[in-house]
Amino acid sequence: MQQQVPTNEVVAKDEGLSRFFTRVYGYMAAGVLVSALVSYLALNTFRDQYASLLQAHPSVMWLLFIVEIGMVFAFRATTRRSSAVNAALFFSFAAVNGLVLSITLSYYSGRDITMAFITGAALFIALAIIGFVTKRNLSRIGQLSMALIVGLIIASVINMFAQSSFMQLIISYAGVVIFSLLTAYDNQWLKQIYYQATNVESGVGSVPLTNIAIMGALNLYLDFINIFLYILQIFGYDTNNN
Numbered sequence: 001m002q003q004q005v006p007t008n009e010v011v012a013k014d015e016g017l018s019r020f021f022t023r024v025y026g027y028m029a030a031g032v033l034v035s036a037l038v039s040y041l042a043l044n045t046f047r048d049q050y051a052s053l054l055q056a057h058p059s060v061m062w063l064l065f066i067v068e069i070g071m072v073f074a075f076r077a078t079t080r081r082s083s084a085v086n087a088a089l090f091f092s093f094a095a096v097n098g099l100v101l102s103i104t105l106s107y108y109s110g111r112d113i114t115m116a117f118i119t120g121a122a123l124f125i126a127l128a129i130i131g132f133v134t135k136r137n138l139s140r141i142g143q144l145s146m147a148l149i150v151g152l153i154i155a156s157v158i159n160m161f162a163q164s165s166f167m168q169l170i171i172s173y174a175g176v177v178i179f180s181l182l183t184a185y186d187n188q189w190l191k192q193i194y195y196q197a198t199n200v201e202s203g204v205g206s207v208p209l210t211n212i213a214i215m216g217a218l219n220l221y222l223d224f225i226n227i228f229l230y231i232l233q234i235f236g237y238d239t240n241n242n
Helices: 008-045 047-056 059-077 083-105 110-133 139-162 165-197 209-240
Strands: none
Touching: 008 047, 008 083, 008 165, 008 209, 047 059, 047 083, 059 083, 059 209, 083 209, 110 165, 110 209, 139 165, 165 209
């Protein structure tokens, strides 16, 4: 049986897909770096000033949360803005999230943070590869994961009042599983959306690939940050109970 030789069009699309994912993960990595830098500055260089601000104005914390949510909705409202505006909005979100993260990270040791980051990164990379190479349609897993996030949020709100460390541990394990599944799904979705975007007949081609890459970077950034935070909570629980 004669082996089928890939056409020039297929080769070009595969090369374009590699460049597209390089761009996606470039933006995502830069976003994580911005958040890490802002968190570091808030926890070290400007620790006293930031702590004084939060103590004097507790509403600042809620304001940061509201700004984050508003920026995500604004970002998702349209992908047809200029790529420069979308990139600026993404990195602004990463910076604001770095301030929020610094408050959470202040409760954990450097060792727990480092181990959670390494573990989260390894898990994220593994699921990203699975999502990219698998032939199985992960759309149902993506829909299920999004539905489970609602349950996760409800459980987290309830536990804010219950203050159960064991319930928080269960929530943390569930969070790791849910966002791991989303990581695989988002990578497959990005692969599919790339092929749609390069197909003029699909109608997606009118959206710049850079904007799609930034949107994908935001999704993956959120997946990774949540995996990292839930693993950190698990490590923190183990540390406090040993």
